[in-house]
Amino acid sequence: MPKTIIFFISILCLVTSQAQTLTGVISDDLNKPLESANIIAKPLQEKASLKFAIADNKGRYRLELETSVKYEITVSYIGYTEEVLILEPNSSLKTYDFKLKPTGEVLKEIVIKHEYKPIVIKKDTLTYDIKAFANGNERKMKEILEKLPGVEVDKNGGVTVQGKKVTKMLVEGKSFFGGGSKLAVENIPADALDKIEVIDHFNEVGFMKQVSDSEDLAMNVKLKENKKKFVFGDVEAGVEVANDNGYNLAHAGLFYYAPKTNVSFIGDINNIGKSTFTFEDLMRFQGGVSSFLSGRKSFTNLYSYTNDNTDVVENKSQFGALNFSFDASSKLVISGFGIFSKVFMASQIETRNEYLQNAEIAFENKSQNDNNKTLLGIGNVKLDYSPNKNEKWYYNAQYQSSTNDIFNTINSATNLNSNTFETISNADNSSVKQYIEWHKSHNDKHTTTFVVNHAFEKNTPQNHWFTDAPFLAGLIPLETDTNYTIEQIKKVQNNSIDALFKHYWIINNFNHLYTNIGNNYGSSRFDTSEKQILTDGSINDFSDANFGNNVKYNLNDAYIGLEYKFKIGKWTNKPGLYLHNYHLKTNQSGTDYTISKTLFQPQFNSDYEFNKSENLNFAYRLANTFPEVSQLANRFTLQNYNSVFKGNALLQNERFHSANLRYSKMNMYRGVMINAMLSYNKKVKTTRNEIQITGINQYNTPVLTDNPETNWRFMGSISKKIYRFNLKLDSNLGWFNYVQTVNNVTTTNDRNNQNVGLTFKTAYRKWPDFSIGYNKGFSQFNGITNSKYQSDAFNSDLEITFLKFFTYKFEYENLKNTDNNNQSNYFDVANTSIRYQKKNSPFGFELFANNLFNTKSKNDYSFSDFIISNRQTFILPRVFMFSVSYKL
Template identity: 40%
Template sequence: MFKKNVFFYSILLLIAGFSLQAQTITLKGKVLDSLQQPLHYANLLAVPNAEDVEVTFAITNQDGHYKLKLQPNKTYTITTSYLGYLPNAEAVTLDNDTIKNIVLKENPNQLDEVTIKYTPPITVKKDTIIYLTDKFVTGEERKLKDVLKKLPGVDVDRKGNVTVNGKKVTKVLVEDKTFFTGSSKLAVNNIPADAVDKVEILDNYSEVAMLKGLQDSEDMAMNIKLKEDKKNFVFGDLEAGAGYRDRYIIHPNVFYYSPKTNVNLIGDINNTGFKSFTFKDYLEFEGGFGKLLNDASSYFGLYNSDFTQFLNNQDYKSSTNQFGALNIRQTINKETDISGYIITNNEKKQTETNTINSYQNIDIPFAEQRNTNNNLNNFFTIGKITLEYNPTTKEDLAFNNFVKLTNNTSNGLITTQSNSLNNSIYTLTDSYNVNLKQNLTYSRKLSKKHTATLEATYNYQNDQPITNWITNQEILQGLIPLQIDSNYNILHSKTVKSNNANIIVKDYWVLNNFNHLYTSLGVNTAFNSFKNTDLQQLSNGFINDFASSGFNNNLDYNFTDTFIGLEYKFQIGIATFKPATYFHFYNWQVQELEDKVTKNKALVLPQFTGKIELSNSQKINIKYKLNASFPSINRLANNFILNSFNSVFKGDQTLDNTLYHNANISYYKFSLFKGLNYNINANYNKRIKSYKNVVQLQGIEQFSTPILFNQPEQNVTINGRISKKIKKLKFNYNTRWSYRDYYQIINQTTNLNVSKGLENTISIETSFKKHPNIKVGYTTEISNYKAISTTTQFKNTSFFVDLEYDFLNDFIFKADYSLDTFNNKRTNNSNQFDVANVSLFYQKEDSPWGFEINATNIFNVKFRQNNSFSDFLIQESKTFILPRMILLKLAYKL
């Protein structure tokens, strides 16, 4: 307890020290032209004569107002600039708050070449913000992440996700070229800070320039411009470290950029638990979280795939990670670029989880205690080659080849204790996957009014997971046909193959500046096969095949979707609307042995999008879509499938499609002048028809089969965020509210369940240049789950502190601390744990060598706590984590 108190007292002393900062005065007013009209987004730069005083800047708002924070009785040269006007420079020395209007004169020679030495720190255009990073950094920054944190309106979280004025960056470019996959994590954690010259934020980004304004893009790209001495040069850094208990880390980053050739190499070998590639990174390869909104079934199918089940583990008792990534881009000529990357990861880890499963909505509720230990070995290789051909500004061609190879194995032990079963089950799993994808996109401007695009994709996938369950007790009695044996060795193997092809042709017809008409014609086809075998390997060598009891499947599933789309895009003042209708003609065929089902269906699926631009920094977006989803092949398998040691599943080949509405409205506003930005996003999902598992539960063992359920279900989520900067303090508030009602069918009883959640986070952070910076926050999360007459409530809280201090020119000290509390209000159970990490980095100015001592989990916490709801389960879990580690690191800058 003493060490924790010392930590808290240190934080309090630092906070007290912030109040001792020097007072500032305010210089404010308007920037006007000679006709007294306000100039919005004019730049003001206040450069002090004294070296120990910071440079400050401001940008005028829509009404031309500016505000500068200055030190009293200090002399500044204030330069005001605006495109098309002569810059104004004057010296000021103030001792109190002052109001001063600045008038700029038009530049009579603006059409001629003019040399202006002054470059504004921030330039704001319609869809672009440009930061000149030298105006914000202090020299101690190591990575791009450290630079971005100091840019106004830019936020970077611990995982490397970047948001600008509340909107997430979805693609990262370096020198206008995609960096690896475009994901922000690899860029912000690896690009050296001293290589960055400018950061460009490009809203409504489109990879094909001629389609900007035609395609609706919500993407935000971040383009990193390198310093001139880094554009034809090898740069990067090498890091190596070691610690007690044989801990080690090796982390090289090497970059080479030239006008025609770019090479990026990132490596990572460690046993410290650092994960270079996560499930979230994998989602970026598959299209990102947009899948969740546009095609929920595709997203959840990806989330539940065998590969991601291995990839999704975040906490471990031990972990060894070997990661390598190589990205190469070569310009063949002025029309042709070829690029490619390969990412390889091999990870070995041990996991342990203790879970209390409370089974609800049954005649006699009961609890199960389950302990799961696993030894996992995950290997994957992902590669991509892209050919880009742009012969003219009116033509664009791109061809992509993508490959993914995975091989994941695990062996573990599951121990379960309940009133119906006490057992230990050994599990052995081996999952192999091959995925090949080819994609062709072609865009051509046919005339002034017509632009056409063609996109064709072919995708081949082969998944082959195998699982063994070994136990000395009978399991799934009455559900699987076991023969009596001294030990029960049960084998489940599965092969899923798919060949998918799709093509879509689209014409963009610009009737005039305010009216567009788009037409689409496309075909999606899928040819899938599903095979599974379930059997028992007896001790005497014989095989007990479950086929005679209705197990094992050999299924073919062919699906065709032919569609025509019509979209009308029109602008009325500040608002742009686009109603759309898609006519789909579906045909599918399911065949298992001699049993064959053929179906046809036509559906009309409307869509609507709207955008209201109240100003460049204030927008409202509206989306609506009626979606249809068809069953995955495993839901159509008519015979039994052994899903796990306590679950058997049987599909239904007669299943039809589901239908659901999805509506979304978002609003955001930001003001660099006021240091304020906020946004709110509301998403509503209503399922008219949905797939529902009918569950027969006996103890912890269950049998389930899907049906098409016609009762409506709803899901509402509202997210909000607001941040305000006052002098050197930034205040943040985040909130999330969710509501979901859904039915479950268990033991022949249909129940309506309701879950509600509310999460609030408030934090304060500082942005000093010469003093310690701290971020303090507090999160509360309340979750309610109501089923029949039972209500369960969890209340979780988290207090967190992040500290960073650059001192004595050559030292950087970082520390973070979190205290988490979990409470089950229904059972009055509570748990608390805290985690802290610290590091001290030293690098002498102008020296390539750096040294760091790093300590993680300094309180040696054993586990993390978590809770969750599912159809009939309430889970409280303890996941064990890596112990305390202390590392000494050596870094060398190339």
């Protein structure tokens, strides 16, 4: 370790000896700091790179320069005359202040001599010029984004900028596959990118931006001129080498962009566990809901389509997606997308469960094998009509169909007995969703929005359980037989119509008044039936034992709200008060149950902008949520091999306070970025399942209580650039306090977790990209029993280019879990690849290995109110692949 530290210090000394730092202040001739002024250091010799900086709110700048290079340093700011400084090689100059003189002219067009601006900051828009950050070896957009200051891309394709998540992805100003980020960052070729625009408070309707208070962060990809009317993209095919297990992949990303027509196609076939899109993308695709109306839940379970999943023993995926946009006229744009996905997965999990508060059974050893086949098809079309510059219409329609077939085998062995269960599940789901939006700017002071949203869903899951021994004794009415077969049929149908009328009144630049009138209507039909099919063919219907539900459900929410937005200097506030009239009616077993309530729901938003790169935001609301139809179904429902659920027809609304405080700061002068968020949620009326446990069998029913439930969460990160390195500290802390009843014993429980991580990585274009990180996690559960565990996670990534055309990558993850008895489990996983591609050649060749160490399984711990689990998940074996790609 001492040798490592000495080596690291030596490297730092070498770096600092070859670098020169120039600092100073940029101001006008009245000594007023010019925030966000651009400083460009252009090298006046070959084989040296351009340097740049942006002044902070105090006008300070910092330039990291090469000592042996001569630079022409230019400072520019809109409305001011540029100033130029020539810095000689090995100059002793360490500080220099620039004073810019105003042009004294009102310009209609500004022509800047140095058009090469690496980063330009305007009020809500941050623009990166790709030329300043790319080295030409990047293949996909993801590799470009990872090199942009303040931008991060996670393993699932999610993008954050200065700690805020990108919620809308655009290409040339138009939505890309519904606006999801993963399809864009992993498929758009890097050499097609010209600039990246990051737009905060994004709104598709230009005249709505000043009143909409949008929290969306959009990323707009600007293409190079030669890609704006051109077919580009790439295709790739790969086969397994070194073994003969049949692993393969084929991928295509093809794009055509023209002034009036854009078409994108993405296709993928592989059996190495690689998914093409994330669950967030899927939620966006299957949404079909206006952004002005949200909160409707979908009953379709489509998790199996999303995220890379190598935590299985088999994974076969087929995916195809088509996105299009067509300017039918100067006023009408027609766009849409189609998605098809087919996934087959087989998984194997071994679990040891330790039961708490249980006199009969102390442990359960459970092995579970799943085979899951899913099909998904989505078609979406959107009409964007602008009759004039002050009016906008949208119509969006979507159809979705999916099937989910599961074959599951569970072997459960306890200290009392053992059972084998086989389950066959089939689910057919379909939905139609549509909405229409109208926005009208009447004049500079008055704007109107009207939205109507409709959604229809129908889901019909069916389950069959097979076992050779009785189970759920005392909870289900089994008749004695040689083998036991249980059939369950569910039918869930949801229909909703929501409408909103909103008027925006701009009283003056510092005072706005918004009026909201709306109605949300939802109806559901929930039917279940369970029966035993005996060996002789006869039927034992469970309906006589209070099984089988038939529920009709209607919930109407009519509301009116007033929001007042006012600004005092840098401080913007928006208090609001909503009056809701809720009417809930259910009918089951011939009995009607009705709830009518009128409730006030206040809310408050406050934003303080210290400067363009530092902001503090606070938001609060009091809200109510009403139970779903399945929670109100007052007859028994079989959930799985060891669980029965019964709803509660007398449930009413949960009521909760929600608040969050968010702080962000980016200081390029000091190389510091800070992002922090503190959230608080308190339920004053809480619905929580009461649990009865006998052995491994569970009976659950929801109960509404006045027991408070509080949830605190803090998430924060701070990063600091130290010469040519970045050091980042992350934290994620949570404190959850609630009251739970298990076996008629009511306890106050605390479920807390703390995760702190440190990441160190290089931040210099001429060096290899290298990062190493460590994350320490703690989890505690305190109730009638106490449990805790901790985790230690190491990860490292390396990317290096050598001999001009070779790129080598290595990823490593190491995780250790330790329980309260100081017993540990451990696993590590590594992936590596080497790629060869000449800079101007369309062909690329890659050899890569997934799960390089051939790790057999992953291990983890978890706990709940009554069970501690030690789980072992088997994963895909080591795979060596060789692939060839062709770039159009």
